[in-house]
Each structure stands twice: as structure tokens, then as C-alpha cells.
Amino acid sequence: MSWKTLDDMDLMNKRVLTRVDINVPVKDGIVTDATRIERIVPTINDILAKGGKPILIAHFGRPKGKVVLDMSLRVTLPALERALGRKVRLLETLDAAENLTTEAQASDVLLLENIRFHPGEEANDPNFAQRLANLGDIYCNDAFSAAHRAHASTEGLAHHLPSCAGRLMQAELQALDAALGQPKRPVVAVVGGAKVSTKLDLLGNLVEKVDTLVIGGGMANTFLAAMGLNVGKSLCEHDMAGTAREIMRKAGAAGCEILLPADVVVARDFRAGAAHETVGAHACPPDAMILDAGPQSVARIIAALDTARTLIWNGPLGAFEIEPFDAATNAAAAHAAALSREGKLTSVAGGGDTVAALNKSGAADDFTYISTAGGAFLEWMEGKDLPGVAALKAG
Known part of the structure; x- marks a missing residue:
């Protein structure tokens, strides 16, 4: 240190x-x-x-x-x-x-x-x-x-x-070093949330540092659209398609596998208990919204976690606030928690929605470390120097 x-x-x-x-x-x-x-x-x-x-x-x-x-x-x-x-x-x-x-x-x-x-x-x-x-x-x-x-x-x-x-700062820095500084490999990163535009620096840094990058939530729709798939009325930043393709190109050059949803849960209404169906990622109806990843997608994420030694998680895989669109987040989080509990996986998570999603899933207590730091956690994941940490090192 x-x-x-x-x-x-x-x-x-x-x-x-x-x-x-x-x-x-x-x-x-x-x-x-x-x-x-x-x-x-x-x-x-x-x-x-x-x-x-x-x-x-x-x-x-x-x-x-x-x-x-x-x-x-x-x-x-x-x-x-x-x-x-x-x-x-x-x-x-x-x-x-x-x-x-x-x-x-x-x-x-x-x-x-x-x-x-x-x-x-x-x-x-x-x-x-x-x-x-x-x-x-x-x-x-x-x-x-x-x-x-x-x-x-x-x-x-x-x-x-x-x-x-202090002890909390020490714990945060040690956890983040274990996740991104000197991690045990393979490393899987789960990045979800609404928009690609808010996590460009994060994605750009991660594809050069992790072995598998799981992209979920609304931002996955932007990647699917960038690949030419119809995402219906889903939350999607169509103007970020070029950026999404560049991130995929950069990942390929770095040897990082990107996991996007293979199947999706769609609905016409964004409300609890709304009528919904699971379809292939290529088959979203034009009048529907993608609100969660489907069971095939979850199976692929679980398979990646089973071979991983380190997991870093930021953002939910779907609209976790509303049932049944919390299913993918809950299932993947529960599996990561079980592997962590068994000592097979070092799991570090952070970010406001992440903490809320993991608490809601019941998996939070078994993650190796959950940061409550929000913006500082994100900037660290983006590879940025944090002034407060740099000043301690200088001292």
C-alpha cells in the first residue's frame, strides 16, 4: 500500500x-x-x-x-x-x-x-x-x-x-485494488443502468481490464440497436450507436468478451405485474419495451460467473424496481452471492442503483464488499485518479 x-x-x-x-x-x-x-x-x-x-x-x-x-x-x-x-x-x-x-x-x-x-x-x-x-x-x-x-x-x-x-477508506481502497488493481483472473464486470452516455469512460476503461463485460439494463438496448436489432419502444440512445460499436471494437482488440442479452423480457406497459413475454433479443415487437434480460441471458451470465475469480458490479440488469422485471438482476446477484459465500469469487459492487438492487435481491450481505461511495466508486472504475487518495499517497 x-x-x-x-x-x-x-x-x-x-x-x-x-x-x-x-x-x-x-x-x-x-x-x-x-x-x-x-x-x-x-x-x-x-x-x-x-x-x-x-x-x-x-x-x-x-x-x-x-x-x-x-x-x-x-x-x-x-x-x-x-x-x-x-x-x-x-x-x-x-x-x-x-x-x-x-x-x-x-x-x-x-x-x-x-x-x-x-x-x-x-x-x-x-x-x-x-x-x-x-x-x-x-x-x-x-x-x-x-x-x-x-x-x-x-x-x-x-x-x-x-x-x-481511516478504516472505511482503507477497506474501500483494498476492495477496489482487489477488483481492478491486482485482481485474480478471470475478471467479470457487470455494468447496467439506463444510459451508455453516462458510462462511456467506465466502459472504455473496463474493456481493457476485464475478461468478460456483461452489459445490461437500458444501455444494453443501445448496443443491440447498434448491431441492427429492433428494440421497439425501449429506452435506447440511438445517437450513441457509433460509440457502442467503437466500444465493441475496442473490446475485441483487448480480448474482452462482451455479453449482451440473448433473450429479453418485453411488455407494453411499464408497471408492476404488466403483461409480459420473453422473446429473442432479435424479436422485440415494435410496440413493446425491453424491461429485463431473459433466462437464456441469465444462464450465460451465471456460466461466466462460474469460471470467474473476481466480479465487479455496477448497475442493474433490468428495471429492478418493478416486479417481474427484477428477475435477471436477482438471479445473477444470488448466484454471485453464493459463489462469494463459498470463497470462490471476490465480488465488489457499488453505485446508488447497484446498492439498492442488491439489497432488494437479498444478495448484498454475501458480496465481498459493497461500496456506498457513488461518484468516487465510479470514477475509480473509470481509471481516474481521485484527489483525496492521491493526496494520501503523496503524504
């Missing part, structure tokens, strides 16, 4: 500025999903166990450099305290952080108010980063999900203090 972890740092009596991502969903003033909060607990507990004082830095929403009371981190305190089993003191201003009261100094865990209330954060202002650095002795980045942003608290701080990755 070219970056340090908490194991490499002497934290005794040190103030540890810890960048976390607790940008959680909230409704009526209550956190509705505390997953991101729960995932930072090991880092905070480790810092405390090593005699350090964690000073948490986080953002919430997009206040764009201004104080927006509705975006105060105060709303996260009950969930944060519940997850940690201890009190957390909110420091409402940087001035309060620079002049800690006796009570604040005695607190185990401190939380700075929304760092994006300050214009210097998103501007990555060196003076603002230095002001933050003066609050601590060590910088720990545990926010992989914000590592694709070159902000003061995600990138700038690493240039001012001894730096390391």
Missing part, C-alpha cells in the same frame, strides 16, 4: 482531524438511513483506543459556502451518538474549534459544523486548509465517497499534516 493507515500512526494525546461522510438522508428532522454513520464507527473507536481525540469534519448537502441552517450537522447528532454509544459535541463555528471550552476539551468526540458553510472548502483554499490544519496534529481521511473532490478537507489538509486512511 502506498498510503498509511491508522496502524502506522502514533495517536496518543493527538488531535486527529478525521474527514468522514455522514451526508445521510433525513426526513422531518430524523436520519432515515444511518449506514454511512455506522460505517465510520470503527475508525472513531480505533482513534479513541489509541489515545487520540477525533475531531470530525463532514459536509451535509450543498450550502455552497454559506451558512444554511437547514443543512446543519446537528440533525445527525442523535444517530451519531447512538452509533458510537457516547456523546458528541458539535462545534458550531471554526472560532469555537480554535478556542475550545473546558467542556469541549473534556469531550471524547468533537464534530465541526458543516464544512461546506465555508467558501474556502470547495475552493480548496490553501489558507483555509492551513486554518483547519491548525486544529489538529494528524489528518485521517475516512471519506472515500468524497475523495473525488479536491476540497480543503478532502485533499488540501493532507499537505499540511501527517496523514493516513
